[in-house]
Amino acid sequence: MDTGTSAGTSATARNRSGKPTLRTVAERTGFAVTTVSRALADDPRISEKTRALVAKAAQELGYVPDRAAQRLRTGRTKVISLLINPEHEFLGFTDELLAGIVGTLRGTGYSVNIIPDFVEGDRTAPIRNILRNNLADGLIFSRTECFDERVRLLLEEDFPFVSHGRTEFSMPHPFVDYDNEAFARAAVNRLVAKGRTHLSIILPEARFTFAGHLRYGFMSAAREAGVRYDIPENVTLSLAPEALTKHLTGQMEHPDGPDGYVCVGEVSALATLAALSDSGKVLGHDIDVMAKRASPVFDLLRPRLETVYEDVRATGETIADLLMKRIEGTPPRELQIVKAPIGDFGT
């Protein structure tokens, strides 16, 4: 019986910090701690009536399970680790990815834990640490390489993860990627349609898988269209922005330079616009530029570029979603998604 009037007056057990535990709920309801634990987990071995009673009492007491205790007992951390890189081709890449991930994980009980992924040196070190110390139930990372050590290690250890970007391993693993080949093709085609005959692109470092996709899409579309193209060696998106600008300016000032550029991200696009300005060329007249944008601030750039959209936030949401499924046991082969470019150049 619940008196209803004596809330808080009974001498129910409370721990040192005053927070209710399973024991508090047990004493309040008269059931054993084990029963309460099971009732709250909706264990079918506990009768419906008891489950309802316990749920009500827990609610009234404001009981929430202690994460550390659950973790110690079960070995599950309810933590997802995200490896973050300091550098990206997009501005605010991490911001957006994180927003997507965190937004999706909201209400699942999982929290997101940030681990720096300093690209120099051994990229598996932070992962080994997570595995060894059992710091997370799942892992997310980006800047995936063709033969990514991290993927190899995680597959070996059978640890749940979703990568942003594919690898070239034969063994399937969960990933969310963007169709960079399609993007590059579309950009080339659009430049060709505008009458451009000499195209160029600055690629990411070759070790990253998407560099290959971009290169393939760019080259094959250019060949099919029968236009000339240049892909500079030794110049990648990893270079400092000013170095990119300097390179592009030099290229543009050359009498026989490219008249059409494909830009893989915002940094690249800004560098191209700067070079355009520095070399005195006029967008749409001397040169055309097609870019991929990931953030709405791109619309603030002048002169306006023709772009398609890569929704990094949505990517984060999908990644979180797939990771939850992976943790629940869905096989890797069913957790591979390639997102199409959004929108059409020039609209």
Add this chain to the structure above:
Amino acid sequence: MDTGTSAGTSATARNRSGKPTLRTVAERTGFAVTTVSRALADDPRISEKTRALVAKAAQELGYVPDRAAQRLRTGRTKVISLLINPEHEFLGFTDELLAGIVGTLRGTGYSVNIIPDFVEGDRTAPIRNILRNNLADGLIFSRTECFDERVRLLLEEDFPFVSHGRTEFSMPHPFVDYDNEAFARAAVNRLVAKGRTHLSIILPEARFTFAGHLRYGFMSAAREAGVRYDIPENVTLSLAPEALTKHLTGQMEHPDGPDGYVCVGEVSALATLAALSDSGKVLGHDIDVMAKRASPVFDLLRPRLETVYEDVRATGETIADLLMKRIEGTPPRELQIVKAPIGDFGT
């Protein structure tokens, strides 16, 4: 005695997952679990000799303490929570702040946990959750308001935190802020020195403390210089970027519009440049713009703006630093830092 040759062959206790625990180290060394625990914590009650022996054995076995168990026993989580906001006046603000925090916390054993801070609704909700579930040992957040509910709550609960930005409460609390008043003053002075006589600025929403600092610096410097100034009502940095551009374009097209702008961040600066372009005005001729930048990509903007630098990454480092000190007991009054603008306009 250590045979030296039988590494791994002895039947030392290992837990289910095969990871060494205190017990493993205890059996290996012959000491009690308690002794090992203390030895590893460099407890002076344990003799030097024993400490060395235990340390060596732990090292050899690859022992690392179990976080969940420590957390359950001590109540300390070794976790720092960071509330992140989806919107900011800087591009990649979270990226940079996070990089600073995570970089500094590296090697301290603390990890960073991300909590979304959806500005609509009750901003204390996520914090209450952290307090109730004991999910962290310390808290970091930004976008601090003059009378910030979060600060009030955390002070009340005596929970360690460092805010990015001050409040106007009389009770001291730890914070790291940027001297926005000095920035605004300097920007105004520079515009005046360039002969500008009618200045404007778009401020953050008034509830944020730094809006007041900017306003005060801007207004008082303008008054002292005896120049006209405009601060639009109902137009704040919270508006969508296009709305900002539209507003600014309208202002610039007005025959009696401002001839000098102070921009508080990159979004604002980009909007101003876009408006400049859209209204056909020329930077340096019709209008001058002074901005605060936080990222190196700013250098890619054309036309080039005169800027000072706010180092958000360094801010993150300082915040993490202060938070560690706060957790160790340093009083709040000693943990208040205001960072000066870096660099000089026009250099």
Add this chain to the structure above:
DNA sequence: CCCACAAATTATAACGTTATAAATACGATG
């Protein structure tokens, strides 16, 4: 050689949870 006292180590319990095994209660069956 015994005792007091400090130094060093150890035993025990507890943090809050869940897995395992054991114990009840409840009908239905013969």
Add this chain to the structure above:
DNA sequence: CATCGTATTTATAACGTTATAATTTGTGGG
């Protein structure tokens, strides 16, 4: 009415650590 099987509940132990209290060891003084 004894018995069995099932449904429901409970007792016990354990996850790996650290705080508290108890014990052992060592040392110098009388």
